[in-house]
Amino acid sequence: MRDERILLDHGSGGLLSNRLISELMLPLFDNSFLSMQDDGACLDVPAGRMAFSTDSFVVDPIFFPGGCIGDLAVNGTVNDIAMCGGVPRYLSAALIIEEGFPVKDLAAVVQAMAEAARNAGVLIVTGDTKVVPRGAADKLFINTSGVGYIPKSVSVAAGNARPGDVVIASGTLGDHGIAILNQREGLSFDVDIQSDSAPLNHLAGRMLEMAGSGIHVLRDPTRGGAAAALNEIAAQSKVGIRIRESSVPVAKAVAGLCSLLGLDPLYVANEGKLLAVVESALVEKVLAVMREDPLGRDACIIGEITGEYAPAQSGRVIMETAAGGERIVPMPTGEQLPRIC
Numbered sequence: 001m002r003d004e005r006i007l008l009d010h011g012s013g014g015l016l017s018n019r020l021i022s023e024l025m026l027p028l029f030d031n032s033f034l035s036m037q038d039d040g041a042c043l044d045v046p047a048g049r050m051a052f053s054t055d056s057f058v059v060d061p062i063f064f065p066g067g068c069i070g071d072l073a074v075n076g077t078v079n080d081i082a083m084c085g086g087v088p089r090y091l092s093a094a095l096i097i098e099e100g101f102p103v104k105d106l107a108a109v110v111q112a113m114a115e116a117a118r119n120a121g122v123l124i125v126t127g128d129t130k131v132v133p134r135g136a137a138d139k140l141f142i143n144t145s146g147v148g149y150i151p152k153s154v155s156v157a158a159g160n161a162r163p164g165d166v167v168i169a170s171g172t173l174g175d176h177g178i179a180i181l182n183q184r185e186g187l188s189f190d191v192d193i194q195s196d197s198a199p200l201n202h203l204a205g206r207m208l209e210m211a212g213s214g215i216h217v218l219r220d221p222t223r224g225g226a227a228a229a230l231n232e233i234a235a236q237s238k239v240g241i242r243i244r245e246s247s248v249p250v251a252k253a254v255a256g257l258c259s260l261l262g263l264d265p266l267y268v269a270n271e272g273k274l275l276a277v278v279e280s281a282l283v284e285k286v287l288a289v290m291r292e293d294p295l296g297r298d299a300c301i302i303g304e305i306t307g308e309y310a311p312a313q314s315g316r317v318i319m320e321t322a323a324g325g326e327r328i329v330p331m332p333t334g335e336q337l338p339r340i341c
Helices: 015-030 068-083 105-119 176-184 202-213 223-237 250-262 278-291
Strands: 050-057 087-098 123-132 140-149 166-169 217-221 238-244 275-278 300-305 317-320 327-329
Touching: 015 123, 015 217, 050 068, 068 105, 068 140, 068 217, 068 278, 087 105, 105 123, 105 140, 166 278, 202 217, 202 223, 202 275, 202 278, 217 223, 217 317, 223 238, 223 275, 223 317, 250 317, 250 327, 278 300
Parallel strands: 087 123, 238 317
Antiparallel strands: 050 140, 087 140, 166 275, 166 300, 217 275, 238 300, 317 327
């Protein structure tokens, strides 16, 4: 790219638009579907059930410890497909760019998207680029959509949890949200907290290959954190969930900052962790498979599914506290940490 900053003309559909796509996007996202440069992609898909998801990313700042808006956008949509029990195959990417945005920063974001797609084993096959006047957007927004296929042996959904099932977390909670907050606010604490942004499809695929229908629910606890995800599972499955505070994995630095800032790690966003609701007889085998994967090496049991369903919103998820008491873990209200994804 010969230009240093994005101009409105880069979104006009003319010469500069063509140059932006041909010199920056196409070389990094190169594949046989995208190289056709049609208005859409004609895809090869296997027969059977498909998973489809879409998400938009407006994170601030766009570069943060452990990643950037680019790999976050790819990983987020890959993970949504994986949490449906699907094998992600194809993604679209739409970028809304503010006039004046540095081209070198855009190149870094697109490079991160390409690398994330390679790591996840997916192809970015179609997309769109729009440029809006200065001040009409905050630097860069990205929308990604994805499709994948669901193997016949797989049936996971938030409504599938059953009393007696066990709840597993794949690793420490709250890393992403606290990394964003620490970077955004310039907190002067001497801690190294990295976002956990990562593609979970390979980990989820190994779990499903081993346990099949014995895995009833998969969820990535993003906005609203584990608290929101657990409440959604309880509501949709019409069950109760009991978790143990002493079993919930939280990195020491994250726990320390949460304590200082008055935040609860259960409500802080994650972008590379999953919650799994698993048939009790298969729990140890599932944990063994998870711990063989770098993204699941800290996997642990955090609770169980019970029959204590409460029709009212409060009381569906109960935490046994470290002090020996109990407290309700309600669905979050309000926006605890805005623009973390």
